[in-house]
Amino acid sequence: MSTDAVLYDHPGPRARARNRILTVVFGVVLAGLLYWIYHRFDEKGQWAGSLWKPFTQSSTWTDYILPGLQGTLQAAAIAMVLSLAFGILFAVGRLSDHWWVRIPSGVVVEFFRAVPLLLMMFFIFFGIPFVTEKPMSPLWAVVIALTLYNGSVLAEAFRAGVRSVPSGQSEAAYAIGMRKGQVMGQILIPQAARAMLPVIVSQLVVLVKDTALGYIISYSELLQLGVNNVAANFGNVIQAAMVAAVIYIAVNSTLTAVAGWLSRRTRRSGKAPRAPRPAGALVGTAEP
Amino acid sequence: MDVFSDSYNLDVYVTGFLWILKLTAAGTVGALVIGTLLAAMRVSPVPVLRGFGTAWVNIFRNTPLTLIIFFCYFGLYSTLGVTLSDNLELNNYWLGVVGLSVYTAAFVCEAIRSGINTVPAGQAEAARAIGMTFRQTLTLIVLPQAGRAVVAPLGSILIALCKNATIVGTIGLMESSNAMKDLINSNGDKVFTIFFIFAGTFAIVLIPTGYGFGWLANRLAVKR
Amino acid sequence: MRITRLAATFGALTMALAVAACGGDDSGSDGGSGSGSTASGIVGKAEKDKKLTIGVKADQPGLGLQTGSTYTGFDIEIGKIIAKGLGVDESGITWKTTVSANREPYIQQGQVDIVVATYTINDERKQKVNFGGPYYIAGQDLLVPAASTITGPDQLAGKKVCSVSGSTPAKRIQTDYKDAQLQQFDSYSKCVTALAGGQVDAVTTDDIILAGYASQDQYAGKFKVVGKPFSTEPYGIGVKKEDSAGCTKINDILKAAAADGSYKKAWDDTLGKSGKAAPELDTSKLTNCS
Numbered sequence: 001m002s003t004d005a006v007l008y009d010h011p012g013p014r015a016r017a018r019n020r021i022l023t024v025v026f027g028v029v030l031a032g033l034l035y036w037i038y039h040r041f042d043e044k045g046q047w048a049g050s051l052w053k054p055f056t057q058s059s060t061w062t063d064y065i066l067p068g069l070q071g072t073l074q075a076a077a078i079a080m081v082l083s084l085a086f087g088i089l090f091a092v093g094r095l096s097d098h099w100w101v102r103i104p105s106g107v108v109v110e111f112f113r114a115v116p117l118l119l120m121m122f123f124i125f126f127g128i129p130f131v132t133e134k135p136m137s138p139l140w141a142v143v144i145a146l147t148l149y150n151g152s153v154l155a156e157a158f159r160a161g162v163r164s165v166p167s168g169q170s171e172a173a174y175a176i177g178m179r180k181g182q183v184m185g186q187i188l189i190p191q192a193a194r195a196m197l198p199v200i201v202s203q204l205v206v207l208v209k210d211t212a213l214g215y216i217i218s219y220s221e222l223l224q225l226g227v228n229n230v231a232a233n234f235g236n237v238i239q240a241a242m243v244a245a246v247i248y249i250a251v252n253s254t255l256t257a258v259a260g261w262l263s264r265r266t267r268r269s270g271k272a273p274r275a276p277r278p279a280g281a282l283v284g285t286a287e288p
Numbered sequence: 289m290d291v292f293s294d295s296y297n298l299d300v301y302v303t304g305f306l307w308i309l310k311l312t313a314a315g316t317v318g319a320l321v322i323g324t325l326l327a328a329m330r331v332s333p334v335p336v337l338r339g340f341g342t343a344w345v346n347i348f349r350n351t352p353l354t355l356i357i358f359f360c361y362f363g364l365y366s367t368l369g370v371t372l373s374d375n376l377e378l379n380n381y382w383l384g385v386v387g388l389s390v391y392t393a394a395f396v397c398e399a400i401r402s403g404i405n406t407v408p409a410g411q412a413e414a415a416r417a418i419g420m421t422f423r424q425t426l427t428l429i430v431l432p433q434a435g436r437a438v439v440a441p442l443g444s445i446l447i448a449l450c451k452n453a454t455i456v457g458t459i460g461l462m463e464s465s466n467a468m469k470d471l472i473n474s475n476g477d478k479v480f481t482i483f484f485i486f487a488g489t490f491a492i493v494l495i496p497t498g499y500g501f502g503w504l505a506n507r508l509a510v511k512r
Numbered sequence: 513m514r515i516t517r518l519a520a521t522f523g524a525l526t527m528a529l530a531v532a533a534c535g536g537d538d539s540g541s542d543g544g545s546g547s548g549s550t551a552s553g554i555v556g557k558a559e560k561d562k563k564l565t566i567g568v569k570a571d572q573p574g575l576g577l578q579t580g581s582t583y584t585g586f587d588i589e590i591g592k593i594i595a596k597g598l599g600v601d602e603s604g605i606t607w608k609t610t611v612s613a614n615r616e617p618y619i620q621q622g623q624v625d626i627v628v629a630t631y632t633i634n635d636e637r638k639q640k641v642n643f644g645g646p647y648y649i650a651g652q653d654l655l656v657p658a659a660s661t662i663t664g665p666d667q668l669a670g671k672k673v674c675s676v677s678g679s680t681p682a683k684r685i686q687t688d689y690k691d692a693q694l695q696q697f698d699s700y701s702k703c704v705t706a707l708a709g710g711q712v713d714a715v716t717t718d719d720i721i722l723a724g725y726a727s728q729d730q731y732a733g734k735f736k737v738v739g740k741p742f743s744t745e746p747y748g749i750g751v752k753k754e755d756s757a758g759c760t761k762i763n764d765i766l767k768a769a770a771a772d773g774s775y776k777k778a779w780d781d782t783l784g785k786s787g788k789a790a791p792e793l794d795t796s797k798l799t800n801c802s
Contacts, residue, residue: 006409006412006413007331007412007422007425007426007430008332008333008416008421008422008425009416011333015333019333019334022334022336022337023334023335023336026334026336026337026340027336030336030340037368040367040368040369041367041368044367044709046367050730051730059580062580063579063580063581064580110491110495110498111487111491111495113494113498114447114451114487114490114491114494114495114498115451115487115490115491116451116452116453116454116464116465116490117451118454118455118457118465119454119464119465119468119483119486119487119490120487122465122468122469122472123468123472123479123483123487126469126472126473126479127472127479127480127482127483128479129614129617130477130479131479131480134617134621205349205350209350209351209352209353210352212352212353212354212355213352213354213455215354215698216354216458216698218609218611218614220609223352223354223355228571228698228699228701229570229571229578231699231701231702231705232571232572232573232577232699232701233573233577233579234730235701235704235705235708235728235729235730235731236730237362237701237702237705238362238363238366238367238705241355241358241359241362244355245351245355245359248350248351248352248355249346249347249350249351251350252349252350252351253346253350256346256349256350287444287445287447287448288349288353288391288392288395288445288448288449288452361706361711362702362705362706362709365711366705366706366709366711367709375693376672376693376694376695377693380695457677458697458698459697460677460694460695460696460697462696466677466678466696469677469678470678473678
């Protein structure tokens with residue numbers, strides 16, 4: 001059922017009238033709510049020019065927000081590459097014929113998928129240095145935690161993808177004399193990656209958002225520099241958070257748009273194996 | 289292990305997990321209710337409802353949960369003056385529930401919408417042919433079938449909700465992540481024990497839950 | 513082919529030399545294998561390189577606040593005095609942001625030479641690092657709205673008090689003033705925002721930090737520091753545990769700064785703007801650097 005319009009008839013005069021009434025009623029309620037929010041913020045002086053003025057100065061952007069955004073994107077970029085590698089490695093590991101590869105890979109993936117990212121970051125940043133007696137750089141604490149978590153989710157997505165490739169593909173590959181590694185690397189993974197592309201990209205959006213947790217361990221990313229440090233200078237934490245939220249939405253909407261475009265492209269070619277139906281137990285879904 | 293033989297430490301640990309469980313329970317209810325409503329809006333014949341649903345999903349799905357929880361405290365409570373409880377801790381808890389619900393609802397909505405897409409078009413067409421309205425088609429024919437297909441992705445989303453509950457700690461609730469930080473600060477030499485107990489508790493609860501949802505999804509799957 | 517290989521060899525050679533140079537530099541600054549006792553510790557390093565790396569806070573107005581690439585505040589001025597005393601120009605100072613959790617590791621690993629970052633001297637920390645100072649005796653206090661009737665920690669029963677999660681001040685409220693409701697955030701600027709909005713009745717931490725927030729332009733006249741400290745937090749300057757010569761030198765520099773008025777000037781230029789008179793630097797209380 002690809003088009004929503006299947007759910008209702010083409011509206012006749014009565015339905016059109018009803019829809020119009022609904023539109024007006026809902027529109028009025030929504031506008032009222034928005035106005036109330038605007039009004040309350042106004043009452044509390046949150047629109048005061050002095051609180052917003054810092055964002056019209058270029059130094060606020062060059063000193064805090066842009067370096068913060070750079071920190072966010074840097075951690076996200078490194079973690080994306082590492083999570084994809086981690087994901088493929090452990091997906092192959094879980095599909096291995098040898099139990100001594102399969103079981104440890106399964107344990108690692110299941111464990112890191114179940115542990116909250118925040119606990120992992122705390123542990124890597126505050127815990128590991130007690131043992132190594134070396135300070136852990138906040139960047140690497142963020143990157144390692146993001147890789148372990150998102151890599152594990154991606155491993156499951158790849159595995160579901162590999163399972164969705166018709167068995168004829170690997171049988172044909174074996175038949176022409178390919179070895180196990182070749183079948184996996186040249187036949188299964190490329191097709192799986194294509195089938196799971198939407199899931200993979202939406203997991204990468206999750207990854208970008210999760211870099212925001214880095215501020216808790218003082219990594220200089222958008223929240224740390226753009227919200228905490230800006231607020232320490234200008235005392236406008238609410239305004240700074242609004243600006244940061246808009247930036248996050250812009251960055252992630254771009255990524256989501258890319259995801260949508262990619263999934264439309266894959267669908268149009270018609271050659272890629274379909275992602276398993278959501279009813280399958282092994283479905284790969286992005287985890288918020 | 290002896291870190292947890294101290295009654296204060298044990299109390300911190302247990303209290304932390306109780307908050308997580310309470311946040312997850314209330315957050316699940318909120319997210320499912322709001323998410324289903326949003327999904328209905330997004331497939332409805334009224335453009336303004338569709339627009340509202342789309343805007344909600346795009347805004348909340350793309351904003352870090354940390355910021356959403358922050359706005360619940362400094363926007364909803366501090367500026368809009370919405371007080372959910374006179375007790376400081378309970379107020380923070382309910383603000384956390386609101387944040388988790390509105391964030392997770394965006395994901396629930398998208399899961400349900402893709403579930404609706406797995407229902408063959410013929411089902412809805414047949415329903416309309418016998419004169420059912422939009423609401424009847426949706427609630428009697430489409431959603432019950434979509435619900436079965438949605439069990440597996442919903443499972444992942446709810447498990448993620450449970451883990452995300454730790455982020456409510458940023459507005460001061462002494463949930464598991466704050467509890468762990470607290471214990472690590474005062475027992476620096478037992479970092480590994482503390483981490484593996486906290487992480488292990490999540491793993492012991494969530495891994496079987498994940499398999500449970502997988503089993504349920506297989507059982508309920510509509511065979512076509 | 514030959515040329516590329518030659519180039520590669522040359523490149524590798526250059527790198528090896530560079531690494532060797534770095535290594536040599538390090539062992540010199542670490543002391544031990546350096547050329548004689550004067551070259552060890554921060555005194556020797558400052559003399560030789562004319563450079564100093566100072567760990568400071570970046571988010572505390574009045575003490576250590578990062579504005580763009582520059583740092584301002586009382587801690588920063590103290591850092592400049594120490595650097596000057598060691599013969600290092602202001603241009604030779606590298607400021608490095610530290611947070612409470614990584615101050616000891618940064619000193620132990622040599623990522624910074626000294627730390628001036630609202631760093632309370634206590635026995636637990638003395639196991640790991642050496643302290644010069646104290647250059648200021650802070651105490652836990654309360655920041656309240658100007659019209660508030662709260663005059664001390666005894667009146668906190670039933671009130672909402674804000675502090676940073678897991679910090680010592682937050683712990684003290686939990687254990688000593690159980691009747692207060694504790695709101696915890698990850699930064700003081702959020703506490704102060706909540707105080708301005710009326711969601712909490714007081715913010716608690718060291719009085720000097722509170723004074724820094726109270727003197728910010730946008731809060732001018734809105735808040736007051738109660739002024740009844742209920743703990744003693746001597747702020748020290750952290751150096752490596754074995755560098756007792758550096759520690760002694762820091763104390764000598766502080767003594768000189770108290771005598772020639774540069775200590776008072778450091779205060780007047782920063783926290784003094786809140787109207788609080790400069791404290792006396794009690795040179796009899798300086799650590800013995802053992």
